[in-house]
């Protein structure tokens with residue numbers, strides 16, 4: 001299977017290609033620059049490098065979120081429109097699952113997270129199962145202290161992975177002490193080839209038209225409106 | 237510019253709360269023009285919420301592209317280029333259209349063309365009646381109030397613009413003061429048809445040689461008048477206020493447009509933008525143009541409000557002159573027209 005994978009859910013921009021299921025190249029940048037300006041240029045140059053054409057693709061895999069709303073939208077819009085144009089499926093993978101995969105040989109729990117401002121994180125909980133991570137707790141947005149508090153109950157070593165580690169490392173250490181394992185800088189960066197490999201195994205769900213980001217959070221105006229109108233948000 | 241070449245353009249417009257895709261042939265023939273409005277989603281917020289608009293665009297975009305292709309009954313092989321609004325507008329909303337256009341252009345190996353939203357509004361007139369030069373366009377919308385002089389295709393000279401509120405903005409604000417539901421502009425126009433302009437609201441003429449506009453003073457004057465009337469116990473009807481407000485707006489717009497047309501020596505006039513749907517304005521501009529012997533073009537309602545056909549029409553001329561964008565094309569909230 002020839003696969004293009006796209007990840008713009010954080011400031012890390014990732015593009016990867018698999019040829020016949022084998023990773024043949026990836027472009028990853030860690031700079032806080034505009035995805036909209038750079039993504040398509042990156043995709044085109046990678047195709048040129050590995051001698052593939054868009055029409056050779058069998059599916060497109062994209063990081064569907066959670067993450068930066070605008071970032072996720074750029075990736076998802078690009079992925080679904082290209083997939084529609086080529087008549088191939090688009091497959092979404094959780095940005096948390098993609099990141100957790102970096103720690104798959106860790107003999108304990110894996111908690112990937114992105115900073116979500118005001119002490120909050122987008123996060124989830126995974127563990128290794130024969131080289132592929134399995135979800136233990138579903139992705140969510142949480143106050144990081146509350147989340148870590150809940151993790152204490154597992155009484156197991158926990159590997160934390162995040163491109164925003166700097167801001168949260170102290171808190172994790174303070175709360176968990178010896179149970180906390182902090183990922184290395186490279187392990188903390190989402191990799192597009194991992195995304196492609198996860199997406200290759202996933203069944204295609206739903207159709208391209210209805211495919212949309214998993215924001216994990218309502219738009220602020222929407223949340224406020226629901227609050228003011230006395231309704232509970234239905235899912236989150 | 238080689239206009240002999242036939243051109244079939246797929247155009248995408250997502251600058252605000254309308255997801256629109258169109259297929260336009262040779263700059264004038266609209267094979268399809270699908271517009272998916274989100275107005276129902278934003279009504280309860282009293283205005284367009286950018287994040288919600290962006291979310292809707294992502295959910296709608298390929299649906300609308302497919303519908304436009306099906307209705308036009310063209311294959312991807314028949315498409316020569318993808319045109320897209322690059323700005324101005326809501327940046328998050330623009331980004332969806334721009335990235336969709338680039339993705340499709342890459343998938344289909346077609347050039348991509350970035351179009352200025354206001355150029356699109358102007359070229360809506362080309363669909364109705366071929367543009368002839370020199371011409372003058374009055375652009376009126378929720379975000380714009382501009383007088384634009386064109387000596388040829390692709391050449392835009394902004395000779396006048398609003399110094400504060402756009403016309404549509406002033407309409408919406410006054411409508412809100414009157415307690416009218418969003419969007420207020422069309423309702424104000426409707427009320428104005430039913431009332432008499434009995435209140436003499438101010439007209440902002442600015443300097444004698446200026447083609448600029450200002451509507452914030454008028455807006456304040458309406459609000460003050462309402463306030464004072466309430467204190468004194470006299471009541472104006474909403475119809476009278478709307479009619480008086482509209483009379484002031486139209487007087488300034490039409491007078492300045494006619495003066496600019498005369499000074500610039502043009503005999504072709506265009507009306508463009510969402511507020512071009514305003515009946516009072518259409519009527520006043522038609523009468524003034526007839527009196528001055530100017531040829532006036534006003535697009536039908538569905539080409540006045542945001543739509544992709546107008547982007548396709550403007551994009552066709554960029555295609556003909558080889559002005560393609562590259563992979564770095566971006567959505568730009570404050571893009572200038574030049």
Ligand SMILES: [Zn+2]
Nearest residue numbers: 377509510542
């Ligand atoms: Zn517009």
